[in-house]
Amino acid sequence: MTQFVQEVVDGLGVGSTYALLALGLAIIFGVMHLVNFAHGELITVGAYVIYGLSTRDVPWWLMAPVVIVATALTAVLTERVAFRRVRGSSEFTMLLTSFGLAIVIQALFRMYLSAAPRQFSTPGWITDTVEVLGINIEIYDLVVIGVTALTLLATLWVFQRTMFGVSLRAAAEDFDAARLMGVKADATISRAFAFSGVLAGIAAVFLMLRAGQAEPDVGTVPLLKGVVAAIIGGLGSLSGAVLGGFILGLAEVFLRSRLPGDAARLTDAFVFALVAVLFIVRPGGIISVRRAERV
Numbered sequence: 001m002t003q004f005v006q007e008v009v010d011g012l013g014v015g016s017t018y019a020l021l022a023l024g025l026a027i028i029f030g031v032m033h034l035v036n037f038a039h040g041e042l043i044t045v046g047a048y049v050i051y052g053l054s055t056r057d058v059p060w061w062l063m064a065p066v067v068i069v070a071t072a073l074t075a076v077l078t079e080r081v082a083f084r085r086v087r088g089s090s091e092f093t094m095l096l097t098s099f100g101l102a103i104v105i106q107a108l109f110r111m112y113l114s115a116a117p118r119q120f121s122t123p124g125w126i127t128d129t130v131e132v133l134g135i136n137i138e139i140y141d142l143v144v145i146g147v148t149a150l151t152l153l154a155t156l157w158v159f160q161r162t163m164f165g166v167s168l169r170a171a172a173e174d175f176d177a178a179r180l181m182g183v184k185a186d187a188t189i190s191r192a193f194a195f196s197g198v199l200a201g202i203a204a205v206f207l208m209l210r211a212g213q214a215e216p217d218v219g220t221v222p223l224l225k226g227v228v229a230a231i232i233g234g235l236g237s238l239s240g241a242v243l244g245g246f247i248l249g250l251a252e253v254f255l256r257s258r259l260p261g262d263a264a265r266l267t268d269a270f271v272f273a274l275v276a277v278l279f280i281v282r283p284g285g286i287i288s289v290r291r292a293e294r295v
Contacts, residue, residue: 005135007253013141015249016148020203021226022233022241023155024196029236031171031192032087034094038078038101040223042071042197044109046204047214054120060209068201075197076190083193084186109216117215126209144206151202152242155195159238164191228275234285243286 021039028036046067053063082101086093126140159165171188207222208214229248233240251274256267278285 002135003257006137007257008250009135009137009141009145011250011253012246013138013144013249014252015229015246016144017203017206017222017245018225018229018248019242019245020148020151020199021222022229022245023152023238024199024203025226025230026233026236026238026241027168027192027196027199029230030238031168031189032083032094033091033236034083034098035227035230035235036083036196037095037098037223037227038082038105039075039098039196039200039226040219041078041102041105042074042200043204043207043219043222044105044214044216045074046071046201047208047211047218048109048113048118050205050208051118051120051214060123064202064205067205068198071201071204072194072197075193075200079190079193084189087189106216113216115216117213119213120208122209122212140209147202147206151199155199155238158195164188168192228272232275232278232285234287237285237287240285240287247286 025036025039028034028039049067049070050063053066058066078101082097083094086097126138128139129136130139130142131137159169167188168191171185171192203222204219207218211218225248226245229244230241231244232247233242233244248271251271252267255270259267259270
């Protein structure tokens with residue numbers, strides 16, 4: 001029982017970052033029907049911001065808000081420079097744009113910084129543990145779960161209680177009707193990208209606390225996990241994205257601890273196989289979403 005509870009806590013810690021990334025992807029998909037594969041580059045931006053600040057001995061508690069602001073501004077910039085120009089194009093064109101943007105950003109980091117990983121120190125407390133009811137739990141997991149829970153509650157409040165949230169939900173439901181009701185397309189989409197950038201920034205801080213290094217493709221694997229989580233929950237569903245993130249994190253931890261010997265290295269393969277089975281049973285994901293009219 002103790003091991004099971006430990007694995008649940010670990011799974012929720014891993015799933016928290018997936019949930020944040022999947023939620024950011026789902027927000028953009030809701031208003032543009034775009035699976036933004038450049039979303040992972042926000043993590044890369046956050047990683048290099050952390051590296052730059054760490055060389056100046058800036059403490060982590062001050063790095064975190066700087067990273068979040070940087071990723072939010074970067075997300076808005078990508079929307080204005082790239083996606084706004086192809087907004088009226090086909091979904092395939094926008095998808096290719098996101099791929100191209102990701103490749104360009106990675107190339108810029110390689111050319112003007114370095115292709116080699118840049119190491120930075122992480123705080124010692126992330127490996128410390130506390131005993132709760134006889135179970136040793138890493139402080140890192142408690143912080144990640146706690147901050148993610150507060151972030152999700154804040155997101156729920158924004159979407160339910162603010163005009164931005166109302167306009168975003170209306171745009172996701174039917175953008176044409178929302179514009180007839182006075183919702184401004186440019187402002188709504190720009191704010192949606194900013195919000196997704198904030199979520200990516202929080203995820204980047206958590207991921208870099210573990211990784212301890214910045215490199216041009218550091219956001220690629222987390223992006224893929226975020227996309228899978230969003231698809232598991234039902235692409236376009238905000239609650240489904242969060243649910244999918246936690247399911248993916250729990251599945252990874254449970255499989256890694258139970259697969260025998262070298263088979264544990266194939267955890268991702270087994271997870272993706274289970275996801276494939278899910279798609280056969282429920283092609284639309286756990287929470288199906290009615291397809292809205294694209295802007």
